[in-house]
Amino acid sequence: MKKVNRILALALITILAFMSLAGCSGNTEPQADNSSPSQKAEASSTEENTDSTESSGYQRKTEAGTLTIGTTEATGTFDRTSTDGNLISMHLVYDSLFEINPDTQEVEPLLVDTYEYIDDTTLEITLKDGVYFSNGEQLTAEDVLYSMERYIITSSRRNSYYLAYDFENSFIDPENSLKFTLKYIYPYGPGISYLIDPIYCKAWAEAAPESDWFNKPVGSGPYTCVENVSGTHTKFELKDDYWGDDTSNMAKSVTVKYYTEQSTLYIDYCNGAIDAAFDIGSSDMERLMAGEEGHSVYSVYPKNDVYMVILPEYVDVFDDINVRKAVAHAIDMDGVIEVAFGSLGIECQSTLPATVNYSIDTGGVHDYNPELAKQLLAEAGYSDGDINLRVVCTNDTRTVRIGETVQAYLADVGINMSLESYDLATAVGMMIDGETDICFKNAMEGAPSKDPDQVWDTLGENSTFTPGRQTNEEFNSYVNTALRSIDPEVRAGAYAKAQEFLRDDYRVLPICEAGYGYVYRDYISSFNVVAPSTPNLRYACFAD
Amino acid sequence: MFTYIIKRILWMIPVLLGVVFIVFTINHFTPGDPVISLLGSNYTQEQYDMKEAELGLDKPFFTQFFYYVKGIVTKFDLGTSYSTKRPVRDEIFERFSTTLRLGIISTCLTLLLGIPFGILSATRQYSVLDYTITTGSIIFASIPGFWMALMSIIIFSLNLKWLPASGLDTWKHWILPVMCLGLSPVASVTRMTRSSMLEVVRQDYIRTARAKGLSEGVITRRHALKNALIPVITIVGMQMGLIMGGSILIETIFSIPGLGLLMMNAITAKNYPVIQGCVLVISMCVSVMNLLVDLAYALIDPRIKAQYTNSKKKKSDSINGAAINGEVA
Numbered sequence: 047m048k049k050v051n052r053i054l055a056l057a058l059i060t061i062l063a064f065m066s067l068a069g070c071s072g073n074t075e076p077q078a079d080n081s082s083p084s085q086k087a088e089a090s091s092t093e094e095n096t097d098s099t100e101s102s103g104y105q106r107k108t109e110a111g112t113l114t115i116g117t118t119e120a121t122g123t124f125d126r127t128s129t130d131g132n133l134i135s136m137h138l139v140y141d142s143l144f145e146i147n148p149d150t151q152e153v154e155p156l157l158v159d160t161y162e163y164i165d166d167t168t169l170e171i172t173l174k175d176g177v178y179f180s181n182g183e184q185l186t187a188e189d190v191l192y193s194m195e196r197y198i199i200t201s202s203r204r205n206s207y208y209l210a211y212d213f214e215n216s217f218i219d220p221e222n223s224l225k226f227t228l229k230y231i232y233p234y235g236p237g238i239s240y241l242i243d244p245i246y247c248k249a250w251a252e253a254a255p256e257s258d259w260f261n262k263p264v265g266s267g268p269y270t271c272v273e274n275v276s277g278t279h280t281k282f283e284l285k286d287d288y289w290g291d292d293t294s295n296m297a298k299s300v301t302v303k304y305y306t307e308q309s310t311l312y313i314d315y316c317n318g319a320i321d322a323a324f325d326i327g328s329s330d331m332e333r334l335m336a337g338e339e340g341h342s343v344y345s346v347y348p349k350n351d352v353y354m355v356i357l358p359e360y361v362d363v364f365d366d367i368n369v370r371k372a373v374a375h376a377i378d379m380d381g382v383i384e385v386a387f388g389s390l391g392i393e394c395q396s397t398l399p400a401t402v403n404y405s406i407d408t409g410g411v412h413d414y415n416p417e418l419a420k421q422l423l424a425e426a427g428y429s430d431g432d433i434n435l436r437v438v439c440t441n442d443t444r445t446v447r448i449g450e451t452v453q454a455y456l457a458d459v460g461i462n463m464s465l466e467s468y469d470l471a472t473a474v475g476m477m478i479d480g481e482t483d484i485c486f487k488n489a490m491e492g493a494p495s496k497d498p499d500q501v502w503d504t505l506g507e508n509s510t511f512t513p514g515r516q517t518n519e520e521f522n523s524y525v526n527t528a529l530r531s532i533d534p535e536v537r538a539g540a541y542a543k544a545q546e547f548l549r550d551d552y553r554v555l556p557i558c559e560a561g562y563g564y565v566y567r568d569y570i571s572s573f574n575v576v577a578p579s580t581p582n583l584r585y586a587c588f589a590d
Numbered sequence: 591m592f593t594y595i596i597k598r599i600l601w602m603i604p605v606l607l608g609v610v611f612i613v614f615t616i617n618h619f620t621p622g623d624p625v626i627s628l629l630g631s632n633y634t635q636e637q638y639d640m641k642e643a644e645l646g647l648d649k650p651f652f653t654q655f656f657y658y659v660k661g662i663v664t665k666f667d668l669g670t671s672y673s674t675k676r677p678v679r680d681e682i683f684e685r686f687s688t689t690l691r692l693g694i695i696s697t698c699l700t701l702l703l704g705i706p707f708g709i710l711s712a713t714r715q716y717s718v719l720d721y722t723i724t725t726g727s728i729i730f731a732s733i734p735g736f737w738m739a740l741m742s743i744i745i746f747s748l749n750l751k752w753l754p755a756s757g758l759d760t761w762k763h764w765i766l767p768v769m770c771l772g773l774s775p776v777a778s779v780t781r782m783t784r785s786s787m788l789e790v791v792r793q794d795y796i797r798t799a800r801a802k803g804l805s806e807g808v809i810t811r812r813h814a815l816k817n818a819l820i821p822v823i824t825i826v827g828m829q830m831g832l833i834m835g836g837s838i839l840i841e842t843i844f845s846i847p848g849l850g851l852l853m854m855n856a857i858t859a860k861n862y863p864v865i866q867g868c869v870l871v872i873s874m875c876v877s878v879m880n881l882l883v884d885l886a887y888a889l890i891d892p893r894i895k896a897q898y899t900n901s902k903k904k905k906s907d908s909i910n911g912a913a914i915n916g917e918v919a
Contacts, residue, residue, distance in 0.1 A: 122674040129673070200644075256675045276684045277847030278757065305756055305845045313747050313755040471860045472622035474631050487631075504632045511631040 106569060107318035113297035113570070113586055116311045116320040120304040121280045123256075124263035124271065126244045127200045134302055134324070137582045138282050140244030140265035141290070143171070143190065146496075148574030148585050151401070153239045153496070156290075157185065157266070159224075163532065166233035167212075173224040177289045179247040181264045187218040187226035192248040207240055207500070234532040239403075239497050268293055268584050269300060279303045291584075295572075300583055315339075315565060322566035322573060322586075328388025331563040335389065341568045346561035347575040348401050349488075350496065352394050353387075355452065355555040356485040358513040363433055363483075370552035372422035373484075376459040377452055378414035383558045386447040392559040396545045399559050403496050404528070404541035408549040411556055419459040430460035435483040438476045441467035448486045448557065478512050485513035488560065498541050499529055505554065516554070521547050591888070591895070598884070602877045607659070609873045610866065614655050617862045624672055624860035645672060658866070668870070669863030671856075678867040681852065686871060688758065689841070689848035693833040695764065696772035700829060704776045705822065708783020709810060715788065723780060731777035739770040739843040756845035767844045771837060775829040782825045786818035793817075816890055823890070827883030831876040 108114045119132040126136055145156040155161065159174045177185040197208045212229035219225035250264040258264075261274035268290065269282035282300040284293055303320060305311040308327035315323040316339055326334075334344040357364040357373060364370050383391035398405035423433075435456075439445045449465045456463050463484070468476065477485060487504065499506075504514040507522045516522065521544055528540035548554045566573045574585045625641050626633075642648045646657070661667035668678035711723040746766060747755035754763050790796065791814055799809045838850035849868055856864035888895035 123676070125675070128675055256670075256677070257680070260674065260676055275847070276681060277851065303757070304847075306842045306851060307756075307845060310743065310756040310843070310845055313743065317747065317751055317754065319754060469622055469858055469860070471624060471627035475621070475623050475626050478626070478631070509632055510634060514631075 105318070106321075106567070108321050111298045112301065113299070113322070113583065114301045114303060114320045115322040115324060115566075115583065116303045116305055116314055117324045118305055118308060118311060119325070120277050121274055121302065122276075123259050124265075125200075125259045127197050128259075132302070134583060135271070135280055135282075136244050137267070138269040138300060138584060139263050139267045139271055140246070141177070141267050142243055142245060143241040144238055145242060146582075148582055151496075153242070157190075157245060161238065163234070164227070166530075166532070167230045169228045169230070169238075171226055171228060172222070174289075175224060177266050178287075179250070179264050179266050180270050180285065181247060181250055183247050183249055183264075185245070185247075185266055186223040188223070189248045190245055191216060191218070191226060192251065193243070193245045196246070196251070197243075233530040237497055237532075240500070268296060277304060296584060297586060300586075321570060322564065324562065324564045324575075326563040326565060328390045328563065331389040334563075334565055339565075342565050343568055343570075343573070344563070344565035345575075346390055346392065346563050348392055348399060348559050348561045350399050350401055350501065351488050352397055352399050352501070352559050353448070353486070353488045353557040354397060355448075355557060356487055356514050357553045357555070358480070358483070358485060359515065359517060359553070360480050360512065361435075361483045363428075363435075364553070366426045367552060368422045368426040369428070369433070372419040372426070372459065373456065373461070374412040374419075374552050374555050375415040375422070376419035376461070377412075377455045377555070379411035379555075379557050380414070381455070382448055382451045385451045386444050387558060387560060390561050390563050392561050394556045394559045397548050397554050397556045398498050398501055398541070398545060401496065402498055402501055404498055404538050406542045406545055408545050411558075412552075416455075416459050423459065423461075428460075431462060433461045435461065435463045436466070436481070437463055437484045437486075438466050438468065438473055438482040439486050440470050440473040442470075444560075445486050452484070452486070478510065480512050482513055487514060498544075499525070516548075518547075518551065521551070595881070595885070598881050602874070602881075605877060606870060606873055610659065610662070610870055611655065613866050613869045614658065614862075615651075617860075617865060618651055618654075622860050624862060627860045628672060662870070668867035671864050672861045673859055678863045681864065682849065682867050682871055685847055685849045685852050688846060689834060689837055689850060690875075692764075692767060692771060692837060692840075692846070692848060693830060695768050696775075696833055697826065697830050699768055699772035700775040700779055701826060703773075704779025705783050707776070707780040708822075709787060709815065711780065711784040712787030712791065713806070713810060724784075727777040727780045729777075730773050731781075733774065735770055735774055736839040736843060738773065739766070739840055742766050742770060743843070758846055767840050767846060771833060771840050775825075775833075778825050778829065779822060783818065783822050786821050787814060790814045790818045819890055820887060823883055823886050827879050827886075831879050834872055834875045834879075 115134070117132065117134060119134075121132045121135040123129055124135060124139060126133075126140075141157050143156065143158050144153050146152070147154045157173055157177060158171055160172045162170050164170050171187075171190075173185060173187060173190065179185065179189075183189075191213065194208055194211060195213050198213075210231050212231050215229040217227055219227075244265065247264045247266075250258075254262075254264075260276075261271060263271055266289065268288040269284055271280060272283050273279075273281040280302045282302075284296055284298050303314075305314070308325065308330065311320075311323050312326050312330040312333075314320050315326075331344065331346065333339065334342060355373075355377065357370050364373075383393075393410060394400070395407040395410050396405055397408075423429075437449060437453075439449045446465075446467050449467070453463045453465050467473070476482065502525070503509065504511040505516045506525065507515065507517050509515045524540045524544035524547065528537045528544070531537055531540070562575070564573075564575065570586060572585055574582050625638055625645065625647065629637060629641055639648070646654060649657075658669065661669065666679060668682065670676065671678055671681055674681065707723050707727075711720045714720050743755045743766065746753040753765055754760075755766075757763050758767075787810075796809060796814060799813050800806075804813075834849070837846075837848060838854050840846070841848040841851040842854065849871065853865060853868040853872075855861075856868065
């Protein structure tokens with residue numbers, strides 16, 4: 047009996063050891079290699095399903111005529127002034143003055159019938175007639191001006207985009223409630239590409255309790271919200287009497303499901319619980335690229351966003367351009383992309399994304415040349431270990447990986463860098479207080495426009511984001527010239543010079559453009575993603 | 591007994607007030623500004639001041655605390671969420687039922703597995719079954735819940751496609767989260783039941799019961815188990831409280847819109863009212879759980895019940911022949 051017990055105990059210990067080893071095997075995400083700074087950071091292999099799961103005949107599990115999409119951003123509210131998240135819902139319920147055409151990606155009128163610049167600070171707009179909100183109220187100019195001023199009244203995060211408007215001197219035509227004049231503070235203001243935010247029914251918005259903004263929004267869009275369950279899903283039904291496009295091809299109902307983890311989002315897509323998945327992880331994108339999931343159409347949509355390494359003006363050691371050049375050449379941006387972005391990193395040509403107006407090819411990222419970096423540091427009078435930097439960043443996985451990889455590369459050329467990561471509010475507060483010697487920044491936070499001034503808003507001379515603020519007169523003269531002109535040639539020329547300046551100045555080092563990965567089933571014939579990197583599901587159609 | 595319950599409920603008030611004060615203080619004095627979290631990285635001082643005034647954060651600390659407590663006491667108003675502008679009370683109670691159900695079902699699983707396994711292990715001490723149960727307990731006690739969750743998703747959702755990976759739409763959606771939340775406490779309950787039973791079965795009255803010719807089943811159920819359950823109830827009560835507050839990881843992995851996930855998102859976003867509201871509700875649940883555990887003691891053990899009643903009643907019960915020789919009738 048004792049012998050039997052001993053054998054059993056041994057077998058159980060073996061099983062335990064095996065399970066412990068099984069639990070530790072494999073990584074689903076690339077890891078930075080910090081042990082050997084001179085080597086390129088390598089990604090470890092992903093834990094892929096080596097058995098092919100390509101289905102021989104796909105059986106759709108969701109209901110015909112409905113569209114179910116999964117995403118990682120929940121609809122907390124339908125008030126755009128309060129949120130940057132889940133614009134999928136906004137596109138379905140609201141219309142805007144202008145929209146991004148999904149086929150051409152150009153800004154085109156939606157609620158606007160005609161528009162004309164009367165002079166360089168006055169834009170006259172006439173709205174389309176016969177546009178109704180879901181509560182029966184007709185759209186008028188009063189609704190539009192109210193919707194725009196609301197961003198300032200509610201001290202919205204986005205109100206900086208609306209500070210360019212002179213609402214006091216903007217007025218509605220007394221003889222035509224659909225016509226109004228919009229005044230700008232400076233010539234031509236931010237341009238029409240800014241006018242893509244939702245338009246609310248003033249009568250409803252002023253009286254609605256907060257709960258209605260959560261689950262009973264009133265908009266002129268093609269869908270109405272029938273249910274919004276906090277953190278779970280939002281359901282929309284197509285209107286019978288939408289004023290706009292022909293709705294015969296649109297999905298009769300749309301359900302947006304929310305996931306906290308990209309991995310479970312992808313698993314649910316593979317299991318057929320959803321028809322499309324937006325914002326999938328880089329490792330799942332690699333699985334799609336390897337052909338592991340059949341009957342799928344996938345792509346990476348650029349975010350209108352360039353991730354950057356910014357060398358702040360207030361850090362004395364970066365006053366010397368040789369030091370800045372050394373930092374630029376010490377970092378292998380391809381390695382950073384591989385570690386932090388994986389398959390969702392898109393090579394960039396400039397500090398402006400390629401999808402943004404007036405972006406030019408300035409040669410992309412700087413060459414990786416650690417020997418040159420060491421030489422430049424020596425010329426600047428610095429030897430190994432002389433430069434010690436303290437870097438604060440946000441604690442999201444991607445930014446931390448960027449930081450750790452850059453830390454490794456800089457250590458290789460003798461620059462010591464300590465890295466501290468904090469939650470967003472704490473990190474941004476510390477950065478604004480000037481407590482970081484290097485800033486890892488994406489260019490935009492929720493800015494939807496294809497205009498460069500929105501992309502570069504944290505780089506402006508009046509920017510309150512201290513690490514990003516560029517006070518150089520030459521750079522700002524180019525930007526201001528572009529801002530105050532409506533002539534495309536003048537703007538293109540000024541922005542080109544500004545981009546070239548940033549490249550030659552070595553303070554703002556582009557890493558890459560980031561993209562959203564998305565995938566949808568092939569029975570969906572049309573699935574468009576538009577700025578600001580959001581599926582515009584009103585254009586999603588079914589093949590069946 | 592009724593007096594005891596009322597006293598305990600009244601004692602909850604200063605406890606909860608203390609919890610609210612501690613959390614309020616921690617929120618306000620830890621680094622990180624919720625205004626910056628809402629405004630982003632590029633804003634003017636005017637925007638900052640407007641937003642700060644809107645959120646009530648421009649007032650002195652004690653003024654903010656006073657109005658917060660006043661709101662709770664008079665209207666059970668837990669404030670307004672910074673991000674969604676909805677009443678925190680609504681947001682919490684939408685999610686509370688999910689977490690509560692998850693906790694209750696997980697606890698039931700824990701009891702259904704833990705107590706029988708503990709009894710079997712104790713009554714068949716040193717047998718193969720005992721060793722198997724003990725080893726299994728150690729394994730499940732060692733496995734982190736989040737690892738179990740990820741592995742179960744890979745095995746049952748991704749590879750076998752038997753069960754869904756997220757949400758709580760159907761009964762199938764509940765299986766994995768309940769399993770991941772409930773199996774780890776099974777180990778504690780099994781071990782506690784086992785050791786408690788081993789102690790009880792060695793008592794004289796058990797030997798007497800055997801000598802009287804009662805079957806082992808009757809001895810276990812009617813005599814041993816009741817005496818062994820008191821420490822087990824303590825463990826289960828603690829586990830229930832831990833589940834209410836600690837289901838964050840499981841809710842995150844399975845995308846379950848519960849209280850834990852709400853609190854985690856609120857912490858990240860520096861959404862003070864939601865954090866405070868969640869902590870208050872969880873504290874209330876833990877306090878109620880402790881009260882229920884104490885009442886359960888009274889149900890099982892008349893000696894403890896006698897302590898809860900007043901002295902006259904206590905004297906009367908002892909005259910009427912309350913428990914003697916340590917045996918619970």
